Amino acid sequence: MEDIKEIKRTKEANKIIANLILVLLSLVAFGFGGSSYMNVYLMFGFIFSLAIFTFSTEKIDKEKTKELLLFSIPLIVFALFSSLSNFWFSYAGNSLSGDLISFFGILSFFLLGYGIYRCRDIKLSWVLYAILGAIALLVSISTVCSLSRYGFFYLIKYSGNTYFYDGVYYSIGDEMELISGFSSVKVTLDYGNVYPFVLCASLLGLLFVNPKKQPVLFFVILGEGAIGLLSFVLLGDFNPLIYLIPVALLAGLLRFVKLTPLTRKTNTIIGWSSLVVFSLLLLVVFVNAIGGNYFANIPLLNKIFNNSLLLNKINQIINMTAIDYASKSFNLLSFLFGTSSSAVTAWNGANNPASLLSINPAVMEFIALYEGGILSFLGLCVFMLFVIWGLRSLIAQKCQVTGEAAIIILFMFAWVVFVSFNSSVFPFIREKTTYVSPFRRNGLFYIVIFFAGCCFKPFWKKDAILAGEHSESATDALKEEKRNEIVL
Amino acid sequence: MKSSFKSKIVLLLPLAGLCLAGCANDVSEVFGSSPFDTDDFIDNYFVGRDDLGSSVSSRESKDLANSDIFSGLNDSGSYTGFSTARVKYPNMFLDSKGNNLYVSNTDSTYFADWNAQDPSDEEYLGVSFGRTLCLGKTDEVFKYGVMSKLYDGQLHCLGAYSKARVQLTSDGYTTRFPKTLVSADYLVLCGRWADNSIGLNSNDSVVSDITVSFFKENGSSVEALDVTMDAIPFERNNGGSSTTLFGLKFSDALSSYDLSGVIGMGLSYSNVQDPVYTSEQVVYSNERKDGVINSALMLYEVMLLNSTWR
Numbered sequence: 179m180e181d182i183k184e185i186k187r188t189k190e191a192n193k194i195i196a197n198l199i200l201v202l203l204s205l206v207a208f209g210f211g212g213s214s215y216m217n218v219y220l221m222f223g224f225i226f227s228l229a230i231f232t233f234s235t236e237k238i239d240k241e242k243t244k245e246l247l248l249f250s251i252p253l254i255v256f257a258l259f260s261s262l263s264n265f266w267f268s269y270a271g272n273s274l275s276g277d278l279i280s281f282f283g284i285l286s287f288f289l290l291g292y293g294i295y296r297c298r299d300i301k302l303s304w305v306l307y308a309i310l311g312a313i314a315l316l317v318s319i320s321t322v323c324s325l326s327r328y329g330f331f332y333l334i335k336y337s338g339n340t341y342f343y344d345g346v347y348y349s350i351g352d353e354m355e356l357i358s359g360f361s362s363v364k365v366t367l368d369y370g371n372v373y374p375f376v377l378c379a380s381l382l383g384l385l386f387v388n389p390k391k392q393p394v395l396f397f398v399i400l401g402e403g404a405i406g407l408l409s410f411v412l413l414g415d416f417n418p419l420i421y422l423i424p425v426a427l428l429a430g431l432l433r434f435v436k437l438t439p440l441t442r443k444t445n446t447i448i449g450w451s452s453l454v455v456f457s458l459l460l461l462v463v464f465v466n467a468i469g470g471n472y473f474a475n476i477p478l479l480n481k482i483f484n485n486s487l488l489l490n491k492i493n494q495i496i497n498m499t500a501i502d503y504a505s506k507s508f509n510l511l512s513f514l515f516g517t518s519s520s521a522v523t524a525w526n527g528a529n530n531p532a533s534l535l536s537i538n539p540a541v542m543e544f545i546a547l548y549e550g551g552i553l554s555f556l557g558l559c560v561f562m563l564f565v566i567w568g569l570r571s572l573i574a575q576k577c578q579v580t581g582e583a584a585i586i587i588l589f590m591f592a593w594v595v596f597v598s599f600n601s602s603v604f605p606f607i608r609e610k611t612t613y614v615s616p617f618r619r620n621g622l623f624y625i626v627i628f629f630a631g632c633c634f635k636p637f638w639k640k641d642a643i644l645a646g647e648h649s650e651s652a653t654d655a656l657k658e659e660k661r662n663e664i665v666l
Numbered sequence: 667m668k669s670s671f672k673s674k675i676v677l678l679l680p681l682a683g684l685c686l687a688g689c690a691n692d693v694s695e696v697f698g699s700s701p702f703d704t705d706d707f708i709d710n711y712f713v714g715r716d717d718l719g720s721s722v723s724s725r726e727s728k729d730l731a732n733s734d735i736f737s738g739l740n741d742s743g744s745y746t747g748f749s750t751a752r753v754k755y756p757n758m759f760l761d762s763k764g765n766n767l768y769v770s771n772t773d774s775t776y777f778a779d780w781n782a783q784d785p786s787d788e789e790y791l792g793v794s795f796g797r798t799l800c801l802g803k804t805d806e807v808f809k810y811g812v813m814s815k816l817y818d819g820q821l822h823c824l825g826a827y828s829k830a831r832v833q834l835t836s837d838g839y840t841t842r843f844p845k846t847l848v849s850a851d852y853l854v855l856c857g858r859w860a861d862n863s864i865g866l867n868s869n870d871s872v873v874s875d876i877t878v879s880f881f882k883e884n885g886s887s888v889e890a891l892d893v894t895m896d897a898i899p900f901e902r903n904n905g906g907s908s909t910t911l912f913g914l915k916f917s918d919a920l921s922s923y924d925l926s927g928v929i930g931m932g933l934s935y936s937n938v939q940d941p942v943y944t945s946e947q948v949v950y951s952n953e954r955k956d957g958v959i960n961s962a963l964m965l966y967e968v969m970l971l972n973s974t975w976r
Contacts, residue, residue: 345802
């Protein structure tokens with residue numbers, strides 16, 4: 179009798195936590211209250227991630243915990259080095275408590291995503307409604323605020339025009355309104371566009387949803403995605419839609435190309451060869467940026483590695499992190515633990531040293547480099563590889579992608595693609611020196627980490643990738659697959 | 667019935683949003699790509715914004731005695747304009763807490779003037795005379811629009827060049843304030859002289875009469891009071907830090923004039939005495955004449971200290 183009561187109480191608690199998690203995810207996705215409130219949400223994320231496991235009726239499997247820990251190693255490395263770094267220690271107004279909250283926040287949201295299937299009262303579609311609904315609300319209000327100033331299609335109509343504020347003129351075509359905290363602020367297009375962009379990307383997930391079988395999911399996602407698309411159209415902002423091409427390609431690949439499980443040999447060959455090519459490329463970029471322009475006399479390589487807009491920024495960031503400007507020598511401390519927030523670089527013999535403000539770093543992965551050092555950068559890259567590989571093996575195993583899973587995958591991919599080219603760390607038009615990290619206290623980043631937790635898959639397990647093997651482990655994999663059905 | 671009402675509300679919400687979106691309430695203040703900020707001197711004249719001058723129905727004039735005003739030149743090493751004003755009206759340089767405010771490193775030990783290109787206020791408020799007491803800080807509404815160039819508290823060029831100043835012909839400008847004035851203690855203006863002779867005859871002194879107009883609404887008509895300050899000295903082409911601080915204390919210079927109800931202000935200049943150029947040679951306008959020097963008053967700031975608005 180007591181046991182039944184206990185189970186009932188646990189179920190009730192589970193239900194409450196489930197609803198609170200949905201509210202938390204909405205608030206984080208909306209960025210309600212601005213960056214100062216994000217610390218509070220992260221602390222709640224930490225509490226809920228523990229609560230999920232505390233109030234669960236299921237026992238914690240030691241094997242699964244071990245797998246989770248192994249999978250999380252790169253994320254833990256990234257969270258540790260990006261939170262407790264030289265950059266943030268030197269940043270004015272930063273505190274150790276903020277660093278610790280950031281560290282635990284990242285891990286909490288991953289754990290929250292991983293553990294979400296334990297909440298039997300949460301359907302994945304509800305999580306999507308909550309997150310995408312909050313973003314859609316943010317985009318709607320921000321779009322109306324933007325349009326109320328200069329009308330429809332103002333980014334095209336007033337692209338070469340300016341307005342005055344507090345004695346300074348600003349370009350109308352370079353800014354949009356975004357709700358930040360409890361007010362609307364003027365932000366760069368790169369910063370504000372990421373929200374409608376991920377909504378547009380989720381629209382592509384409709385390729386995987388049957389409107390007859392899942393009408394609610396179909397029409398809710400259609401509505402939320404349409405708000406993102408409408409925002410771009412009404413503002414006259416069509417450039418970000420270029421970045422939808424790789425997202426659409428991925429959606430097409432998942433939807434129309436039949437994914438068959440790969441043999442271990444093929445899998446290994448593809449995995450290692452892509453890893454080696456990618457690593458070599460990175461090594462060349464790093465050596466060139468640290469050593470100082472080795473390709474100056476080779477026109478083609480010089481054009482690729484030194485003069486392209488994006489690689490020029492990357493070179494400057496790497497150089498700033500690794501080379502001390504004053505002594506022109508290698509700075510191991512900065513390379514390992516991130517550069518100082520006031521560091522400068524004179525890469526490629528530039529006459530004037532370039533600061534973060536003048537470089538305007540746009541590549542999310544390399545922002546991780548100067549914010550947290552090389553280990554933070556590698557941690558992030560390896561974690562991204564883990565998620566990609568885990569997803570690939572999971573999709574190959576199931577040979578199909580559900581609507582919810584597709585929306586999550588496309589959302590994550592869209593965010594990575596967009597912020598890999600368009601991160602804006604000084605996004606506020608009228609407060610040009612205010613630094614905003616794409617990681618710390620950034621709601622969308624925590625949502626992506628949450629989704630990564632939802633997609634957790636220990637890809638190194640044989641049963642996850644082998645085709646045609648009916649071993650005992652494969653049977654276990656099928657059992658696990660059933661458990662994961664809630665998630666993917 | 668209830669659900670029908672709800673569905674109507676749901677339909678109305680996006681419509682309301684679209685209506686709001688269609689307001690486009692900032693389009694009246696749209697300018698070209700670099701307004702009044704080109705390499706060509708003649709294109710930077712502040713023209714075409716006569717808001718009030720044309721609707722004046724009656725006009726009164728008052729010529730002020732030198733004792734009613736303060737004025738003085740400031741150039742590198744000698745900030746007499748500020749120190750003269752400080753000696754005459756020490757309270758003018760106090761903030762609301764009674765702290766002394768400064769304008770330059772020779773006026774104090776601290777170089778405290780604000781630069782519009784530096785968006786940070788923190789180190790200037792409570793220290794910088796211009797930034798602390800400017801109209802933009804008195805009321806947020808003064809920060810909007812092109813006239814905010816005159817209300818931002820930047821009293822020098824500080825490397826911002828034409829971004830910082832307003833380049834005026836002898837006709838000057840008139841403008842309607844975003845609010846109606848109730849009271850004010852001082853009028854403070856800051857400017858210098860410049861021409862497009864490019865490096866020639868720099869560091870010369872120019873003297874000009876400056877007329878400040880105050881506009882009051884009386885029914886559908888506008889009444890103006892023109893107050894002329896004679897022989898204000900300026901330095902020509904001696905850099906953006908060589909400005910003249912001039913102005914008046916209302917209770918001393920215009921004690922009989924009730925400021926309450928002033929809706930706008932204007933400024934023009936006349937009787938320019940230039941030691942180098944005769945009036946035939948110099949054109950105080952944006953009218954291009956080949957071979958003729960174009961000249962202008964570069965106005966940096968208009969301040970109404972301790973002003974209240976409604």
